[in-house]
Amino acid sequence: MATLFSFIFISPTFSSNHSRAKTTFPAKMVVSADCRISAPSCLRGSSSLTRHIKLSSFCNGELMGKKLNLAQLRSSSTNFSKKRIQMSLTSVAGESKVQETESEKRDPRTVASIILGGGAGTRLFPLTKRRAKPAVPIGGAYRLIDVPMSNCINSGINKVYILTQYNSASLNRHLARAYNSNGVGFGDGYVEVLAATQTPGEAGKKWFQGTADAVRQFHWLFEDARSKEIEDVLILSGDHLYRMDYMDFVQDHRQSGADISISCIPIDDRRASDFGLMKIDDKGRVLSFSEKPKGDDLKAMAVDTTILGLSKEEAEKKPYIASMGVYVFKKEILLNLLRWRFPTANDFGSEIIPFSAKEFYVNAYLFNDYWEDIGTIRSFFEANLALTEHPPAFSFYDAAKPIYTSRRNLPPSKIDGSKLIDSIISHGSFLTNCLVEHSIVGIRSRIGSNVQLKDTVMLGADFYETEAEVASLLAEGKVPIGIGENTKIK
Numbered sequence: 001m002a003t004l005f006s007f008i009f010i011s012p013t014f015s016s017n018h019s020r021a022k023t024t025f026p027a028k029m030v031v032s033a034d035c036r037i038s039a040p041s042c043l044r045g046s047s048s049l050t051r052h053i054k055l056s057s058f059c060n061g062e063l064m065g066k067k068l069n070l071a072q073l074r075s076s077s078t079n080f081s082k083k084r085i086q087m088s089l090t091s092v093a094g095e096s097k098v099q100e101t102e103s104e105k106r107d108p109r110t111v112a113s114i115i116l117g118g119g120a121g122t123r124l125f126p127l128t129k130r131r132a133k134p135a136v137p138i139g140g141a142y143r144l145i146d147v148p149m150s151n152c153i154n155s156g157i158n159k160v161y162i163l164t165q166y167n168s169a170s171l172n173r174h175l176a177r178a179y180n181s182n183g184v185g186f187g188d189g190y191v192e193v194l195a196a197t198q199t200p201g202e203a204g205k206k207w208f209q210g211t212a213d214a215v216r217q218f219h220w221l222f223e224d225a226r227s228k229e230i231e232d233v234l235i236l237s238g239d240h241l242y243r244m245d246y247m248d249f250v251q252d253h254r255q256s257g258a259d260i261s262i263s264c265i266p267i268d269d270r271r272a273s274d275f276g277l278m279k280i281d282d283k284g285r286v287l288s289f290s291e292k293p294k295g296d297d298l299k300a301m302a303v304d305t306t307i308l309g310l311s312k313e314e315a316e317k318k319p320y321i322a323s324m325g326v327y328v329f330k331k332e333i334l335l336n337l338l339r340w341r342f343p344t345a346n347d348f349g350s351e352i353i354p355f356s357a358k359e360f361y362v363n364a365y366l367f368n369d370y371w372e373d374i375g376t377i378r379s380f381f382e383a384n385l386a387l388t389e390h391p392p393a394f395s396f397y398d399a400a401k402p403i404y405t406s407r408r409n410l411p412p413s414k415i416d417g418s419k420l421i422d423s424i425i426s427h428g429s430f431l432t433n434c435l436v437e438h439s440i441v442g443i444r445s446r447i448g449s450n451v452q453l454k455d456t457v458m459l460g461a462d463f464y465e466t467e468a469e470v471a472s473l474l475a476e477g478k479v480p481i482g483i484g485e486n487t488k489i490k
Contacts, residue, residue: 134238158189446482
């Protein structure tokens, strides 16, 4: 039986007259079959990874085990006190040095992130007809770009570049309103949109040829004065759904001594050919990498994923290690690869990473949490509806690590005589005498009387129509924004 997807496509460009970013939580309620309404579960924060460091009592090798002259100490209590003070200060200084070293490994000021705006997004059409993939709505009130941007903010990374090329107007508008210089958590950092452009010379006439080429065309940004303290560059995708502390990833990268680190997840046979796959040794070093292999090449990339800590049963279900398309490069290594070692390579996944695995130390970092690539209509539809599950695999309701978006100053949703079951209703919506089950309703949505929605993703609207405008449209035989009465969508 064919799988059917229910969508309502109403242009979902988010508008606001304000530029400060804010956390937005769409209204979510659960209504049981006997019409009892339950509130969402309490917000729960997640604690960050804690590293335990054993500190020795003394850090000065000459003082450790040194024989003390008690007779001399009795005759000179002053000198004894000085030695005790010296020993204590030496110990404290040693502990501080270890703590400072650990702190340096997690210093987000030494990290810059690059978020890739993606290609034409043909697999997400018609959602990408007039917008870039990162500007596509998710969860009723957010954009996909809000996910990596919020992860950067929550990780303390405040130097962010976004590379764009296709249908970037909507994305640029959202970024300007949500993450400008007065936004959340950037301090002395910056958020800069780098659009594809042409420069003098034959080579400068080309647009971005791929992910690696896009970064190469702006390599000079990492050679100017304000980038002198940057040690590592984080490469991110703008169309994934996940919550991640990037500084845990960066710290693992630095402690391993790797030139390049790849965040990875175990994956099953059904989706393995859609991702870059790798083989690793027992220390996590990448031995080989293959981008989206098919047939025999795919089977050759199967590994025993118990090496990642999976149980035998889980490893049988997920025999592949897939790249998330999230990388950390040492800055100098990245510049060397793009400019000198592989100057004609255009893509990270299919060229830079496989070539580098043979010559450089490439490390695999296991991300053992929810992650979804929103690259197709199917994955978009399923990821949205999965947000209504109990409990959801991914939730926007996390007070400790929120997902930010632009401020819209919309009123609460108004719900009259309606029944809601396992659904998310975004703010500024009007629901009248309707049934909404297992669905996502976007901002500024209007749902008329006797409407039934089930397994539906309704994206929302740009603006409100007045009652007079609605009456005028109906008189002219046109369709107003929203879902008219007596409509059934399943």
